[in-house]
Amino acid sequence: MLNHADFQNRSEKICVVGLGYVGLPLAVLLAKKYSVVGFNVSLARIKELKNNIDRTNEVDSETLQDCNVEFTDNAEKISECKLIIITVPTPIDQYRNPDLQPVKKATGLIGRYLSKDAVVVYESTVYPGVTEDICVPILERESRLSWKKDFHVGYSPERINPGDKEHPIEKIVKVVSGDTSEISNLLAEIYGSVITAGVHLAPNIKTAEAAKVIENTQRDLSIALMNELSLIFNKLGIDTKDVLEAAGTKWNFLRFEPGLVGGHCIGVDPYYLTFKAESLGYHPQIILAGRRINDYMGKYVAENTVKLLIKAGRAVKASKVLILGLTFKEDISDIRNTRVIDIYNELAEYDVDVYVNDPYANKDEVKHEYDIGLTDNIDDHKPYDAVILAVKHRKFVEELGLEGIKAISSSGMPILVDVKALYSKEEADKLGFLYWRL
Secondary structure, eight states: OOOHHHHHSSSEEEEEOOOOOTTTHHHHHHTTEEEEEEESSHHHHHHHHHHHTTSSSSHHHHHHHOOOEEEOOOOGGGGGGGEEEEEOOOBBBSSSSSOHHHHHHHHHHHHHHTTTOOOEOOOOOOOOIIIIIIIIIHHOOOOHHOOOTTTTEEEOOOOTTOOOSSSGGGGSOOEEESSHHHHHHHHHHHHHHTTTTTTTEEEHHHHHHHHHHHHHHHHHHHHHHHHHHHHHHHHHHHHHHHHHHHHTTTTOOOOOOOOOOTTTTTTTTHHHHHHHHHTTOOOOOOEEEHHHHHHHHHHHHHHHHHHHHHHHHHHHHTTTEEEEEESSTTTTTOOOOOOOHHHHHHHHHHEEEEEEEEESSSSHHHHHHHHHOOSOOGGGGGGSEEEEESSOOHHHHHHOOOHHHHTTTTSOEEEEEETTTSSSSHHHTTTTOOEEEO
């Protein structure tokens, strides 16, 4: 059986499959102590990485240049590795059901190149049971090897927080699990050698899978509560931020804020858990209620923008509205499952001319995913009848204050919809804004 020393002396290699927001930082970190192969099916992605370019901005050029990862799109390289870590995305489909195709395809590919005694570890978010009940049979079929006799599996949920430089991968406790105690210990030693925050050994794979899926479910529900409170306070004529600041003076008040909930984790993971629960005959109530509230918020923002246009005496049809930010969170380029698109689509239903500016998003990806052409220069289409600050990018904070927004707005009463509550309501009122925030 494999042991830690086999990897320490570099006689055995580690392969990280999928080099996105999760896989690339992991591969670079592991390469500090082990021989690492970084595999991705996209030749374009491999070429970029070999040229020290990471379009996700999670790893800088200098770090890529100095790392010893062997980047490749050659699947045969997988057969040279005894530890294979899968970090491909697990999205949801149009019906909000788990889309396991990426992880199934990756598993099938790995199975065709799986060598005897290898260990396959999944980091992709899944519902409890996917690793052993769905992935293992694929590995057995494609490799013609027997589970626990010829190969082993493990699960170690990713905890990458894109764009967060204060909490890099090595500073976040890693949950690990294996199909036997020996595999669990092996994974704990390997991950533990590079994760300075330490590791938590889960008793089994299903527990580790469940732990991952509830981390973001809990956060989703907490934000849903804030969003529902925002809906109520708006009807009462109370400013939500003022309420939260007052409540936050109590030492045990948990401070969450209302907002759009998108991305590849918080806005997706709860559906994996509810799917599994419903397959067992239980219909989740609290989790799905929270999801309904959060999924509604983009439409809610757009509706209030229309109300402000009417209040300002402006025609809604053919009015010009600028949305600042499209990515699912600030200071990253990730547009997956961004809920800003809900604001865009709802405004388009009112025949509003919507312009979107995002200095971080990749124009080609935005065009391919949402068929939207980003506006490079916000001055090109001014004046705007309303401006929506949807994402709190650093560049907006540093370069675009209230005076700047007023300068690109229509004459008369400028309209600002501050989704992220970035600006001072008092200052906005002094400058004559018709100001609204969640």
